[in-house]
Amino acid sequence: MLNGINHITIAVNDLEESFNFYVKILGMVPHAKWFRGAYLSLNELWFCLSLDEASPSKDYSHLAFDVSPSNFSVAKDKILNSGAKQWKQNKSEGNSIYFLDPNSHKLELHVGSLTKRLESLKITPYDGLQFF
Numbered sequence: 001m002l003n004g005i006n007h008i009t010i011a012v013n014d015l016e017e018s019f020n021f022y023v024k025i026l027g028m029v030p031h032a033k034w035f036r037g038a039y040l041s042l043n044e045l046w047f048c049l050s051l052d053e054a055s056p057s058k059d060y061s062h063l064a065f066d067v068s069p070s071n072f073s074v075a076k077d078k079i080l081n082s083g084a085k086q087w088k089q090n091k092s093e094g095n096s097i098y099f100l101d102p103n104s105h106k107l108e109l110h111v112g113s114l115t116k117r118l119e120s121l122k123i124t125p126y127d128g129l130q131f132f
Helices: 015-025 069-081 114-123
Strands: 007-012 029-034 037-042 045-051 063-066 086-088 096-100 106-110
Touching (some): 069 096
């Protein structure tokens, strides 16, 4: 029934600051910008910034972006040097950095795949884990 994720829209308090963060720090490609929003992309992912009152979640919900092992350190340094704050320390397989965007949306930069995560769970399973 579903084919994948069509797009992601996040609310931002300051469009220019968020636009610069997602384009200059995270490397998304800009396509269009107007007074209340912007369309960006990351490979095939369509990403929209919408000027609105941002109210980030207080739970574990977050967006995780894929990065190659060879680019992880450079990307991590660029994110931390931008002033982004870390919101969690990585405890799972694969290199990760959990950080906040300028609106305190929870993001993650992660090296790994679902296949690797499932392989690691065979060694150290979560409580009540079932495989399908």
